[in-house]
Amino acid sequence: MSSLNETWRQRSLAAVWHPCTQMKLHAPEGAALPLVPVARAEGVWLHDHDGRRYLDAISSWWVNLFGHNHPAIRAALTDQLNRLDHVMLAGFTHAPVVELSERLSSATGLGHAFYGSDGASATEIALKMSAHHWRNAGRPGKSCFVGLAGGYHGETVGALAVTDIALFREAYAPLVRLAATVPSPDARAALPGESAADVAERAAKVLADWLAEHHEDTAALIVEPLIQCAAGMAMHDPHYLRRARELCDRYEVHLVLDEIAVGFGRTGTLFAHQQAGIRADFLCLSKGLTGGTLPLSVVLTTDEVYAAFYDDQVARGFLHSHSYTGNPLACRAALATLDLFEQTDALRRNGATAERLAAQFAPLSAHPRVRHARRQGMVFAWDVASSLPDFGRRYARHALERGLVLRPIGHTLYAMPPYVIDEAESDWLARGALAALEATLAEEATGASPAGIAEVRDGV
DSSP, rough: HHHHHHHHHHHHHHHOOTOOOOOOGGOOOSSSSSOOOOEEEEEEEETTSSSSSEEEETTTHOOOSSSSSOOOHHHHHHHHHTTTTTSSSOOOOOHHHHHHHHHHHHHHHHHEEEEEHHHHHHHHHHHHHHHHHHHHHHHOOOEEEEEETOOOOOSSHHHHHTTTHHHHHHHGGGOOOEEEEEEEOOOOGOTTOOOHHHHHHHHHHHHHHHHHGGGGGGEEEEOSSEEEGGGTTTEEEEHHHHHHHHHHHHHHHHEEOOOOOTTTTTSSSSGGGGGGGGOOOOEEOOOOGGTTSSSSEEEEEEEEHHTOOSSSSSSSSOOOOOTTTTTTHHHHHHHHHHHHHHTTHHHHHHHHHHHHHHHHHHHHOTTTTTTEEEEEEEEEEEEOOOOOOTTHHHHHHHHHHHHHHHOOOOEEEEEEEOOOHHHHHHHHHHHHHHHHHHHHHHHHHHHHHOOOOEEESSSS
């Protein structure tokens, strides 16, 4: 690394505690892959201080939609900064939050948007709002939750309750009121002769049995529609969502749809649940909401839920707030992002881009060590048969050496690039992803010593 890169790396190690990271793995005495200082970003590329660039093939933890430093979003933010930077949303309002709420309502059929700062905050809001709704409705016993095996909904204490990732549950179990879990409709669980829809129906039958027994004390079911991202890009048929909606209606349980990662075009439609033709009771959005520029999350809900809080008594109001709730700058970035969907015909263009990528990824998908090559919209995933316990860490190092940001989840390699990736860039991505796999498997064959890339979640 250049002296400037090295300077920023050392200063970061001395001052910054990086997220979901075992910091010792980044330590100078053992790091096979030091931190990468990013000086600037443009389009699909991240640039370090040494002039090297890296293709951001995972959209910086799935947040970037239309490329880094997009001129339209940048212009909107500059204009907004000249008008209003922030005002508290308690007792005040402003044009960007009103306009964004109206547009999200029009797109989803849900109204009265409640804003937070990040995905975990959205989960917390939805869970609290569901349980509080039932209390206001005279049914305080409905205060428990159920989620899917392998579900991930954030890392705050409330969100961890419905997150079924063993690492987190074990570390923070004393702090968490764990929710129940039912089987995932993950299509990879198909038995011989079963389709993805068959797997979804089999999982739905277990959900039906569970709700039949526990609906009296269950406030809500929470589901990541179509893709459980942190579970290794587990993809399922929309049939499960239709059955979940039917069962929640039958047993008077709220359906919370977590589209924090899969919303805003990732799955081929603006929102993943639209492929099932259903409506949520609570819809959680974040990540791509601002195009990857500023932190913002939102929970949209029904008029019926809103009405349960509308009262003279303060205690019957929804008791939750964030200092930066509905920040004007973040809302303006979100409005500019929604504009880009319309101005660029993004969903149609994404369909063509995804087909091109699928063809370019064909050699990777056909690799003899790859299992369950799969795609949903602009999300691609491959499971790799490897005996390396640190496969993800090794692969990420080899990808970086080839100018790619690809960070497998365990033994699942995935790509979720920005929508603006062009043909040459996607060819670079496909060729580099395959080369990094070959290099990683070569280490397995030779018994090379483990690489050190620091990521507790093994590359999420």
